Amino acid sequence: MQATMKRNMKITGTGSTNGGSFHNVRVMGEAQILGPLESESFRSMGTLDVSGTLRAGNYRQVGEVVINGDLVGNQISILGQLDISGSIRGRAVKLRGQLDVHGGECEATSFEARGGFNIHGLLNAGEVDIRTWGPCRVKEIAGNRIVVRQSKWGGLKQLFSGQGAMTLTAELIEGDYVYLENTTADVVRGANVTIGPGCKIGLVEYRKQLRRIGASQVNEEVKR
Incomplete structure (x- = not known):
């Protein structure tokens, strides 16, 4: 046939x-x-x-x-x-701009963002690499390796002007390796955690190592 x-x-x-x-x-x-x-x-x-x-x-x-x-x-x-x-589900998700996910989760093997996003549910990816060119909001992030940095390139400033600070905001961030800059979160959990400049964290739970770099605010640190 x-x-x-x-x-x-x-x-x-x-x-x-x-x-x-x-x-x-x-x-x-x-x-x-x-x-x-x-x-x-x-x-x-x-x-x-x-x-x-x-x-x-x-x-x-x-x-x-x-x-x-x-x-x-x-x-x-x-x-x-x-x-x-x-929701959005893919193997490799690359963002250069603005992403709004209203209904649920964003699930991928790798998630790379250079811009801003608003994910109303869970961002679940093995590799998470975020450069905040605009405000980034997500309920929870789960992954193996999570890196959040503020981009030093201002090419999208006009696109995001007036929308808020170039900061990631989340209730929970959990991964094996976690590096954060300019992040506001209620809880951060991980094996190896680095809290960089511009962070405001309620609770950090770590299993192996916690590092603090630059000016940041952590209300409570607990080694599990």
């Missing part, structure tokens, strides 16, 4: 189309996709609204995208602004 060949989808300019299952999807301009979408490769440049879950082997956007559902992919690259009503 011959396998069914998947179609390609290409939208140029302004338009709308139904969702479905495709091989390659290319969007250039201002478009709307009505319904869930599945593709092996997805590229968007411009402004896009998807009224359903989007699944893609490789996802790349340049511009603004709104997804009224989940985003599920292998390689996920975000350059611009992405607003998701559900």
Whole structure:
């Protein structure tokens, strides 16, 4: 039996189309996709609204995208602004801009952010690398290696101006290796923990080592 060949989808300019299952999807301009979408490769440049879950082997956007559902992919690259009503799940997630996850979790093998984000649930990734170019808010972070630094490059200052300080805010941060700068958190847990400059931490629980670098505030330290 011959396998069914998947179609390609290409939208140029302004338009709308139904969702479905495709091989390659290319969007250039201002478009709307009505319904869930599945593709092996997805590229968007411009402004896009998807009224359903989007699944893609490789996802790349340049511009603004709104997804009224989940985003599920292998390689996920975000350059611009992405607003998701559900959750995001991928192997490698790279952010250069602003990410808003309203419905739940962000789960990945690696999460690399150069910008700002607001994740209403858990950020769960083996490797977490955050450079705060804007305000970053998340309920909880869990991972093996978690590094948070304030970026010294101000290329996105205009994008985030007026939105608040370039600080990460979380209720709980937990990992094996944790390095934090400019972070406000209720609880930080880890085996090896470094609290860098600009941090305000309620409680630090560590198993092996705790280091303090620069001016920071830690209300309580406990070795477990």
